[in-house]
Amino acid sequence: MATVVDPEPTKVNAQVRATGSNTSSSSSSSSSSSSGGVATTYKFLDYRTASTQDGQDQMPSLLKDIVGGITTRKALAGTTGPEYRSLPTVLLYDDCGLELYDRITYTPEYYPAASEIDILETKIQEIVAEIPNDSDVIELGCGSLRKTKILLDALNKQRTGVTYYAIDVMPQPLHDSMEGLSPQMSNVSFVALCGTYEEVMSHFKKSSRRKTIVWLGSSMGNCTYESATEMLSGIVDSVMNKQDSIMIGMDLQKEPSIIMDAYHDAQGVTAAFELNALSHASNIVAAYAQAKQEDLVAPETRARSNGGTPKPFIDINKFEYFGEYDEVTGRHNAFLEARENMLLQWPESIRTQVKEVCGNSYNIVLKRGERIYIESSHKYGPNDAKKLADATGLTYAIGWLDSRKYYSLNLFRKP
Numbered sequence: 074m075a076t077v078v079d080p081e082p083t084k085v086n087a088q089v090r091a092t093g094s095n096t097s098s099s100s101s102s103s104s105s106s107s108s109g110g111v112a113t114t115y116k117f118l119d120y121r122t123a124s125t126q127d128g129q130d131q132m133p134s135l136l137k138d139i140v141g142g143i144t145t146r147k148a149l150a151g152t153t154g155p156e157y158r159s160l161p162t163v164l165l166y167d168d169c170g171l172e173l174y175d176r177i178t179y180t181p182e183y184y185p186a187a188s189e190i191d192i193l194e195t196k197i198q199e200i201v202a203e204i205p206n207d208s209d210v211i212e213l214g215c216g217s218l219r220k221t222k223i224l225l226d227a228l229n230k231q232r233t234g235v236t237y238y239a240i241d242v243m244p245q246p247l248h249d250s251m252e253g254l255s256p257q258m259s260n261v262s263f264v265a266l267c268g269t270y271e272e273v274m275s276h277f278k279k280s281s282r283r284k285t286i287v288w289l290g291s292s293m294g295n296c297t298y299e300s301a302t303e304m305l306s307g308i309v310d311s312v313m314n315k316q317d318s319i320m321i322g323m324d325l326q327k328e329p330s331i332i333m334d335a336y337h338d339a340q341g342v343t344a345a346f347e348l349n350a351l352s353h354a355s356n357i358v359a360a361y362a363q364a365k366q367e368d369l370v371a372p373e374t375r376a377r378s379n380g381g382t383p384k385p386f387i388d389i390n391k392f393e394y395f396g397e398y399d400e401v402t403g404r405h406n407a408f409l410e411a412r413e414n415m416l417l418q419w420p421e422s423i424r425t426q427v428k429e430v431c432g433n434s435y436n437i438v439l440k441r442g443e444r445i446y447i448e449s450s451h452k453y454g455p456n457d458a459k460k461l462a463d464a465t466g467l468t469y470a471i472g473w474l475d476s477r478k479y480y481s482l483n484l485f486r487k488p
Contacts, residue, residue, distance in 0.1 A: 089142040113460040115251040118276070119244065120268030124241035132426045135161065139354050143417070145429040149446065150297040151402050157446040160409070162295055163269070163351040164357075165448065166208070171246045173346040175217045180338040184331065185291050185324050190481035193223040195471045196482075201227045203318060203470070205485055207234035208283035208322045213270055214292050215239035218250045221289065229258045230405050236262040236282075240273050270304070277312045291324040291480070294404070294451040305465040318470070321461075323481050326452040329398045331479075336396045336405050337448070344394035350447055353388045364390055384418075391415055395444060406452040408444035416437050434483065458483045 098449045132140070138161045146156035166174070178186035193200070201224075204210065210228070212221055218239070228235050241247050247265040261290055277284065286308065293301050308319070365423040394408040417437040419427050424434035458481065462469040467485040474481050 076174075076487065083473050104317065108182040115255045115263035115265060117244075117248065117251070117265045118252065118267065120266060120272040120342070121242075122451070126219060128219050129162045132423075132430065133357075133361065135163070136357055137430050138355065139164075140427055140430045143354075143437060143445070144433075149297070149318075149406065149449070151383065152399075157408070157448040159445055160350055160354055162448045164353045166242055166344065166348070167353045168245055170346060170349045171241075171243060173342060173349060173368060175219070176342045177338065177346060178219065180342055182334040182338045183343075184335055184477075184479050188475035188477065189220055189289060189291075189322055189482065190223070191477075192245070192473045192480065195476070196336070197223060197227050199471075199473070199485075200482075201231055202223065203320075204228065204235070204285050205283050206232050208285065209238060209277070209280065209286060211238040211277065211288040212238065212289070213240055214288070215241050215247070215250060216290065217246070219470060221287070222254060224287070225254070225258060225261055229260045233260055235260070235445065236254045236263045236264060238266055238276075240268070242267070242269060256388065271433060274312050275309060278419075279315065284313060286313070286317070286319040288319065288321045289482075291322045291450070293321055294324055294453075296447055296451075297449075302461065302464045305461070305467075309466050309487055315487055317485055318486045319467070320482060320484050321458075323453045324405055324450065324484060325479060325481060326454055329400060329478055332391055332398050332405055333396070336407065338466045343396075347396075347409060347447055348389055348392060349354050351387045351392060351409060355385045355387040358423070362423045365422040366420075366428070366482070388415070392445075397436065402451075404449045406446065407448045407450075408446055410444045411439045411441055413441050454482075458485075461485075 142159040144160060146157075146158055147158050148154045164170075177183050210224075217219060218225075220240075221237075225237060228237075228263060238251060239247060242251075244267045248269055251263055251265050266276060296304065305319070313319070390408045390410050393412055395408045396405060398405045398409075415438075419434055419436065419438065428434040459469045461467075462485050465485075466487070466488050470484040470486045472481050472483040
């Protein structure tokens, strides 16, 4: 296995796992075991605890975002109305959501995944030519590594000294992906970084190795143009050195019916994926309410309690998925629509904290047909990649299209 070169993080939980065994180490150094000469370990660094210490009595930041979004109405970016309540897009990506998203990529209607695979399979030699030996490949939001495996297979055969960093927000899917793929690669080292992009990217600030950052899946399309350029500019300024590269998947504008079909598959997997965000939000509210309740109840009283299942904050069965494509802004917007009139009631134990966030702790009245905004997927025009380069201090190096010209994979370089 190639040597892992990485600056040591502070206050980060580190593990080295040997695949095929139940042993792990809290050491922050790399180790390996092998079978038939194939390395079978990877390094796991959990950044979630490094930058999310909100204080024992403070509401977690994600729950604050839930409270703020569900209690206020705002127009979508780039529009003047109507106004919607919202939930953080990150709620889509718990363990269940990641599994559902992986299933979406196999549905026949979801062309972005098939298009990206088409590019990676047909243009792989050109792509690998842009990645040098003894360098780092850093993937933002790695998922199941189904597409990335194509790239890593080629790097394993044609490059030496490459370290692959997989970034994602949930630990178990990261472990599953690493354990499934790392034993197959003898010339690529594997490091899993658990956390949001903002939490994790500090890992690379002191690294002088050449870097290729990979952002597949048109994930950038979930951001507004302003937030995407802000995020990329931050990466360019704080992480990338001269001649470092970033490769970004961009879904292109096309016939609206093709886009609508992609987000309304016949099997209903996309609907289940979007609705799962409500379950995730409800679970976060319930967990915090339970913790605060235990703080308020004397231990001897708690011991006598027979527990019981609290009423969920949000009943997923009272909602349905709704999506629409806005040709003016060039994006698909996803909503969670109330199927009936309902009342969302904050648990008593967290009403004080809710009031601190939004100014009141009133119950929330939702009327039948009211929509809660959850995410957007932007589609890009032919000149948008070069505009993005100009706005972020990058140079546009090369772009690849799939056979149907539905999708582009674009390489940018820091001059």
